[in-house]
Amino acid sequence: MERRTGVREAEADGTATGPDPDARWLALLMHAAFFLLLGASLTRFLMRHPGEARTPWIIALSITLAVLYLLGPVLGSRPTPRRLTWLGVLVAVWMVLVVLAPSFAWCAVPLFYTGLRILPPRAALALVALLTAFVVAAQLRLATGFDPNLVLAPPAVAAVATAVFVHMQRQAVRQRDLAARQRELIDDLLRTRRELAATERREGTLAERQRLSMEIHDTLAQGLSSQQMLLQAADRTWDADPDAARRHVRTATGIAERNLAEARRFVHDLAPADLAEGGGLEAALHALAARESAQAQGALTVRCHVEGTPHAPLPDRVQSALLRIAQGALANVREHAGATAAGLTLTHLDDRVVLDIGDNGRGFTPEPGAPRATRATRATGAVRGHGLPAIRARVHQLGGTLTIESAPGEGTVLSAEIPLAPTALTTPEDPT
DSSP, X not given: OHHHHHHHHHHHHTOSSSOOHHHHHHHHHHHHHHHHHHHHHHHHHHHHSTTOTTHXXXXXXXXXXXXXXXXXXXXXXXXXXXXXXXXXXXXXXXXHHHHHOGGGGGGHHHHHHHHHHHSOHHHHHHHHHHHHHHHHHHHHHHSSSOOHHHHHHHHHHHHXXXXXXXXHHHXXXXXXXXXXXXXXXXXXXXXXXXXXXXXXXXXXXXXXXXHHHHHHIIIIIHHHHHHHHHHHHHHHHTTTOHHHHHHHHHHHHHHHHHHHHHHHHHHHTOOOHHHHTSSXXXXXXXXXXXXXXXXXXXXXXXXEEEESOOSSOOOHHHHHHHHHHHHHHHHHIIIIIOOSEEEEEEEEOSSEEEEEEEEOSOOBOOOTTOTTOSOOBBTTOOBOOSHHHHHHHHHHHTTOEEEEEEOTTSOEEEEEEEEOOHHHHTOOOOOO
């Protein structure tokens, strides 16, 4: 009952979801029916009972009933004391009319609707029963004899009208509840989308930060480390061997130029400078091998070999990652392996591409049970830094596998295998 009253109050205040077209048309239909029945009843009375003493009273009461009915929409739909008083006066005037002229009994049908719309359910049913009793009494007064239809038809009509109205109101309540639940669900979905978008932005930011850290480590940091070693070597040999010192300085200058190109590329689009120069991954790997050999000044020779032909150009993401892997692996060879020869082998297969980096250095013992290999110790006792985890992270981001084969005194072979299936290349980056 409270729920139904609340719905009526919301309709009256305009706080509901919106005007119900069915309820509006039903109200207009009932208003029109009331005035039509009232006019027809008054006309019938005047035609059959002209010049009677009660005629002025019938006319006055009919006008009063019409005016009272017109005041109904002005008072609103809330069951306020003023509204209930109006309904009581309206029903009382109608009852007086029915007593004076039974033909006004059929105006009860629109009054059924008015009572059901305003009163609580029990009070509305009591009013409907009272109005039906008056209709039955009026019909029996008009009949020349007892007619069962006059006794049973009005209650049947009242019952059908009440059932239809109650059903329509319950349907309206269900529709409003459903609309409210749908709005709540939509609000929840929108809130979830906003939260998911914020989470994805945070994860993307973390992934981008990690990627940038790996990019800087594999390029600028490695280049600066090489420059530092070359300049230290030049400082030590400046007096004893000026020519060698100048060679070290020139090599360091070349590394600085490469680092400058990489830094500018970071600002532009963070793509490797070797790839930006054109020629693709194969040309970039050849250039990397030649540059590493030149920087080592005979202490390390790096060769590059390509096997197979790709069926389609490798995605930019795969080319960039493989080049960075090669740069990081050769930096490890240069700093830790003590090798004199290293090789880059790029193999194109039908559904994957494989990059192998091997050296003849001192080797090391990979740590068992450490798939991410955050640290590994070589035979010399040097502690691995960020290079190998960065390589593993790059391979993992592309859905590939990284294999490391090494033993003390037997060199090291690092193999990165990247699948070329679309699902593998669209795997979200792991921010860890």
